[in-house]
Amino acid sequence: MTMDRYVITGKQRLEGTIRTSGAKNASLPLMAAAILAEGTTVLQEIPHLTDITSMADVLVSLGCKVTLDHNECSIDTSALNDCIVDETLMRKMRASNLILGPMLARNGRVKISRPGGCAIGTRPMDQHIKGLQELGVTIEERHGYIEARADKMRGGEIYFDIPSVGATENLMMAAVLTEGTTLIRNAAREPEIVDLQNLLNKMGAKIRGAGTHVIRIDGVHKLTSTEHTVIPDRIEAGTHMVAAVMTGGDITVENIIPEHVSPIIAKLHQGGAEVTQNGDSVRVRHNGKFKAVDIKTLVYPGFPTDLQPQFLALLTIADGTSIVTETIFENRFQHVAELRRMGAKITIEGRTAVIHGRPNLEGAFVEATDLRAGAALFLAALAAEDGTVLERIDHIDRGYEDLERKYREIGAKLQRVVKQ
Numbered sequence: 066m067t068m069d070r071y072v073i074t075g076k077q078r079l080e081g082t083i084r085t086s087g088a089k090n091a092s093l094p095l096m097a098a099a100i101l102a103e104g105t106t107v108l109q110e111i112p113h114l115t116d117i118t119s120m121a122d123v124l125v126s127l128g129c130k131v132t133l134d135h136n137e138c139s140i141d142t143s144a145l146n147d148c149i150v151d152e153t154l155m156r157k158m159r160a161s162n163l164i165l166g167p168m169l170a171r172n173g174r175v176k177i178s179r180p181g182g183c184a185i186g187t188r189p190m191d192q193h194i195k196g197l198q199e200l201g202v203t204i205e206e207r208h209g210y211i212e213a214r215a216d217k218m219r220g221g222e223i224y225f226d227i228p229s230v231g232a233t234e235n236l237m238m239a240a241v242l243t244e245g246t247t248l249i250r251n252a253a254r255e256p257e258i259v260d261l262q263n264l265l266n267k268m269g270a271k272i273r274g275a276g277t278h279v280i281r282i283d284g285v286h287k288l289t290s291t292e293h294t295v296i297p298d299r300i301e302a303g304t305h306m307v308a309a310v311m312t313g314g315d316i317t318v319e320n321i322i323p324e325h326v327s328p329i330i331a332k333l334h335q336g337g338a339e340v341t342q343n344g345d346s347v348r349v350r351h352n353g354k355f356k357a358v359d360i361k362t363l364v365y366p367g368f369p370t371d372l373q374p375q376f377l378a379l380l381t382i383a384d385g386t387s388i389v390t391e392t393i394f395e396n397r398f399q400h401v402a403e404l405r406r407m408g409a410k411i412t413i414e415g416r417t418a419v420i421h422g423r424p425n426l427e428g429a430f431v432e433a434t435d436l437r438a439g440a441a442l443f444l445a446a447l448a449a450e451d452g453t454v455l456e457r458i459d460h461i462d463r464g465y466e467d468l469e470r471k472y473r474e475i476g477a478k479l480q481r482v483v484k485q
């Protein structure tokens with residue numbers, strides 16, 4: 066783990082074009098899905114991120130051959146020979162739990178260390194487990210491990226109490242090679258789930274309904290490897306859009322699916338920013354004061370929780386008072402204490418933050434506590450007066466490809482300081 070930090074000089078107006086990388090949260094399930102196909106799956110536009118190398122490490126530990134070259138990831142699963150993911154790999158990244166479904170489908174057995182809580186919440190696995198049991202999987206939880214066996218798997222009907230993204234993906238992958246029909250009701254509808262359906266169908270699966278509340282999977286006997294290009298990262302794109310407003314700048318974000326960022330576009334409009342769409346790019350311009358707006362995080366197509374910290378950072382310098390309500394994770398306000406160090410006026414009451422906009426933020430020593438909190442502080446530092454030292458940017462490296470290069474090219478003044 067690197068303990069690098071950014072030293073950022075604020076108040077630079079950002080102007081120019083920035084290209085969004087492939088989506089981290091789509092890449093991770095697509096990589097796990099490679100387990101399902103015989104042969105070599107080739108994925109394009111996979112971003113260079115530590116979360117991606119963690120998933121590659123998990124696949125390698127199971128016997129797969131993984132190569133990452135530029136933004137192409139090849140996964141050869143012909144030598145798959147293990148079914149246990151150890152604690153260290155699991156602790157590096159929760160999303161390793163996405164191998165549960167595909168391993169059960171391909172191998173009939175899997176054992177993973179139970180993921181713990183993380184900085185933003187306790188994050189249980191009950192929906193994943195309940196869904197798998199519905200398909201006939203036996204699950205035992207012992208000594209901090211989840212051990213699952215698929216001796217009598219068959220199609221089934223699953224109803225999620227919460228539309229969990231990971232559980233929806235895991236169940237799609239578990240059911241795809243299972244005899245009979247599986248219905249997932251109250252499924253999550255995120256674009257990353259549609260991308261997973263597209264890859265699996267290219268491999269020969271019969272899945273319909275991703276992007277709606279009901280997904281139907283008709284089991285097939287075999288999947289064949291294929292090539293696929295991952296969708297652009299809507300959270301990264303949204304972060305750049307907020308950067309344009311916070312720096313009074315003019316940024317064109319390329320490689321974007323505008324529909325995927327519609328809640329962000331709506332909120333930026335509401336606050337007075339100028340947003341124009343042109344094919345697969347979106348231009349965001351702003352000068353003057355951004356008006357306070359309220360946001361509430363919801364499952365897609367609501368406002369994404371993964372952009373709540375960045376948007377909250379913007380609201381600290383908006384004109385007026387805003388209310389931000391976090392409904393997805395119970396503890397996702399860790400960026401607030403750090404933003405206060407930069408002069409932000411925020412009070413928290415349970416899952417609600419009240420933000421009193423101020424004319425300016427001030428540079429300070431701050432620390433990223435998780436990925437998106439890190440992004441929020443990064444944006445705050447770009448907008449703040451004077452310099453900011455942002456510690457623990459290993460969190461940011463998990464989810465933003467080439468951040469320094471991309472931001473230097475549009476006029477940011479920042480430096481990565483490598484800690485020995």
Ligand code: UD1
Nearest residue numbers: 090160188189190191192193227229230231232371393394
């Ligand atoms: C995914 C994203 C993450 C994003 C989140 C919500 C990836 C790799 N990560 O995470 O960036 O913040 O969606 O959009 O795609 N829950 C349960 N029981 C379960 C599963 C989830 O109670 O079995 C709860 C969680 O604690 C959380 C909520 O449901 O409060 C949403 O979680 P979920 O949609 O599962 O998020 P992830 O798939 O982990």
